[in-house]
Amino acid sequence: MQNGNSRKKNGNGSVRASNKNNKNRVTVSELQARFKTDEIITTTSNNDEDNNTDNSDGSILTPSTSSPTANTNSSKTTVKMASHTKSAQHARKISSPMAPPFMVSAPGKVIVFGEHAVVHGKAALAAAISLRSYLLVTTLSKSHRNVTLNFRDIGLDHTWDIDSLPWNVFQHPSKKKMYYDLVTELDPELLEAMQPHVAAVSANETDDVRKIHQNSAAAFLYLFLSLGSPNSHAAIYTLRSTIPPGAGLGSSGSVSVCISAALLLQIRTLAGPHPDQPPDEAAVQIERINRWAFVGEMCIHGNPSGVDNTVSSGGKAVLFRRDDYSKPPTVTFLNNFPELPLLIVNTNQSRSTAVEVAKVGTLLKTHPQVTAAMLDTIDQVTISAHNMITSSDFDNDDEDDEDTNTETLSKFGALFRINHGLLVSLGVSHPRLERIRELVDYSNIGWTKLTGGGGGGCAITLLRADASPQARRQLDRSLAAENFSSFETTLGGDGVGVLYPAVLRNGSDEEGGEEIDQLKFENAVGNDGIERLVGVGGGVQEKREGWKFWRRAG
Numbered sequence: 001m002q003n004g005n006s007r008k009k010n011g012n013g014s015v016r017a018s019n020k021n022n023k024n025r026v027t028v029s030e031l032q033a034r035f036k037t038d039e040i041i042t043t044t045s046n047n048d049e050d051n052n053t054d055n056s057d058g059s060i061l062t063p064s065t066s067s068p069t070a071n072t073n074s075s076k077t078t079v080k081m082a083s084h085t086k087s088a089q090h091a092r093k094i095s096s097p098m099a100p101p102f103m104v105s106a107p108g109k110v111i112v113f114g115e116h117a118v119v120h121g122k123a124a125l126a127a128a129i130s131l132r133s134y135l136l137v138t139t140l141s142k143s144h145r146n147v148t149l150n151f152r153d154i155g156l157d158h159t160w161d162i163d164s165l166p167w168n169v170f171q172h173p174s175k176k177k178m179y180y181d182l183v184t185e186l187d188p189e190l191l192e193a194m195q196p197h198v199a200a201v202s203a204n205e206t207d208d209v210r211k212i213h214q215n216s217a218a219a220f221l222y223l224f225l226s227l228g229s230p231n232s233h234a235a236i237y238t239l240r241s242t243i244p245p246g247a248g249l250g251s252s253g254s255v256s257v258c259i260s261a262a263l264l265l266q267i268r269t270l271a272g273p274h275p276d277q278p279p280d281e282a283a284v285q286i287e288r289i290n291r292w293a294f295v296g297e298m299c300i301h302g303n304p305s306g307v308d309n310t311v312s313s314g315g316k317a318v319l320f321r322r323d324d325y326s327k328p329p330t331v332t333f334l335n336n337f338p339e340l341p342l343l344i345v346n347t348n349q350s351r352s353t354a355v356e357v358a359k360v361g362t363l364l365k366t367h368p369q370v371t372a373a374m375l376d377t378i379d380q381v382t383i384s385a386h387n388m389i390t391s392s393d394f395d396n397d398d399e400d401d402e403d404t405n406t407e408t409l410s411k412f413g414a415l416f417r418i419n420h421g422l423l424v425s426l427g428v429s430h431p432r433l434e435r436i437r438e439l440v441d442y443s444n445i446g447w448t449k450l451t452g453g454g455g456g457g458c459a460i461t462l463l464r465a466d467a468s469p470q471a472r473r474q475l476d477r478s479l480a481a482e483n484f485s486s487f488e489t490t491l492g493g494d495g496v497g498v499l500y501p502a503v504l505r506n507g508s509d510e511e512g513g514e515e516i517d518q519l520k521f522e523n524a525v526g527n528d529g530i531e532r533l534v535g536v537g538g539g540v541q542e543k544r545e546g547w548k549f550w551r552r553a554g
């Protein structure tokens with residue numbers, strides 16, 4: 001059992017504010033001048049050095065073999081990777097032209113039920129949301145030896161010289177990990193070797209900003225050094241996200257999934273995604289991405305439960321439980337999760353998930369029986385919710401059955417209220433969260449609970465089908481007047497996806513499509529700007545073509 005007291009998770013609502021003031025942010029033209037990005041594409045590599053995992057031509061062509069397998073026959077699945085032979089794993093492609101820029105994307109999540117309890121071995125039910133992170137990878141020609149992180153939203157811009165990185169430590173036979181390995185803890189010696197390179201990141205920034213930058217940089221570097229090789233190609237990794245950081249919506253999990261997917265694609269260890277990919281094969285790829293994303297999450301958080309990266313990589317919704325941290329979690333994939341209309345309200349109140357998790361740990365020590373009983377009750381709430389949504393009564397398509405549908409939704413909504421009450425009793429709410437609950441309760445439009453770590457962050461409201469539009473408009477005004485931001489979403493979207501090459505077609509027969517250049521991507525303004533440029537679907541971007549997703553069996 002994990003008591004979570006030792007967590008280092010960082011939460012900070014000031015990230016976006018810091019962007020505005022970041023006068024030193026590099027522009028793409030500066031990057032281009034620095035790296036002469038006109039040399040980016042169409043170089044043919046003849047570097048065929050036998051390296052465990054690195055594909056030295058920078059392309060992301062997929063391997064013909066994908067031998068690790070996952071048992072996806074049952075809906076309740078603990079994914080296991082089979083061991084496989086070295087020759088199959090390391091079969092190399094003949095050199096091919098260097099990859100054009102490509103993009104990966106992964107969603108944020110809401111925990112619908114079970115936050116905090118999940119840290120103590122109980123179940124949590126979590127679902128993907130439409131907010132997402134997007135990572136553009138621009139491979140540079142072999143004459144360059146730098147890797148650059150351009151994480152625009154948080155104002156991080158850092159370049160490492162690939163040859164100066166501690167490959168000798170990461171590549172040592174006693175340390176070297178394979179792309180299919182399950183890593184459940186960070187290696188202190190690897191962290192130590194990496195430390196000076198992380199410490200150099202944003203060294204002159206304020207403590208708060210530096211910590212956020214270094215967390216993200218550490219997640220990238222640990223994965224880059226674990227999955228890459230001294231022959232890794234120079235590249236620029238440009239990240240934009242529509243997920244507010246530190247608000248309980250899984251921003252770090254989504255960033256970690258993007259990094260993991262991008263690096264695994266670059267070393268050609270992922271098959272697909274492609275539309276006719278067998279779901280079992282897709283499940284293996286998702287799990288491979290998820291495992292390394294969890295390593296990234298550990299770099300950012302210390303000791304996460306793993307629910308965020310699991311939802312972000314696979315999408316849709318999951319029932320998640322991890323009682324033994326040395327083993328993979330038990331995950332039930334809820335591929336038919338109902339399309340619940342949800343209002344997400346952000347308190348815009350910064351908080352630290354680590355602090356909230358520690359509060360529950362302390363309460364468990366001071367009032368062990370009472371606290372354990374509350375955690376057990378949350379478990380029951382989550383299990384009841386799961387039973388409800390997997391029963392045939394839920395999401396009844398029969399419109400004549402309106403009364404039954406209203407009753408079912410109201411029964412489900414009551415679980416929101418109960419779960420929130422228990423979280424309040426655990427001490428992880430906040431006056432701003434209680435204010436949201438109060439305003440929503442007055443408007444009588446649905447049932448509200450906090451989501452994620454609490455102590456600030458976000459609340460979610462399950463909307464009544466018969467909520468009055470007038471009440472809804474009034475609520476929006478009241479929320480805005482008190483500096484809450486809100487948006488509606490449906491739960492259960494796609495997980496990690498790829499846009500390769502980074503060219504979009506807008507549902508027309510146009511030739512060529514719209515190439516996403518780095519400058520446009522960096523300078524897209526706000527969530528709308530990012531989504532208009534690269535959005536994967538949903539809302540206004542329904543017809544966006546080009547994006548492909550790994551999808552488990554439906």
Ligand SMILES: Nc1ncnc2c1ncn2[C@@H]1O[C@H](COP(=O)(O)OP(=O)(O)O)[C@@H](O)[C@H]1O
Nearest residue numbers: 010011153215216241245246247248250251252
């Ligand atoms: N847009 C982003 N770009 C780079 N890193 C990000 C971004 N959003 C979040 N992160 C990383 O994730 C961390 C936030 O994680 P956390 O506090 O757990 O919030 P959440 O609950 O949203 O996951 C940040 O400190 C940063 O390291």
Ligand SMILES: C[C@@](O)(CCOP(=O)(O)O)CC(=O)O
Nearest residue numbers: 115116248250304305452453
């Ligand atoms: C409190 C907890 O259950 C959820 C935290 O969610 P978030 O990082 O605030 O999105 C912690 C965890 O699961 O790692």
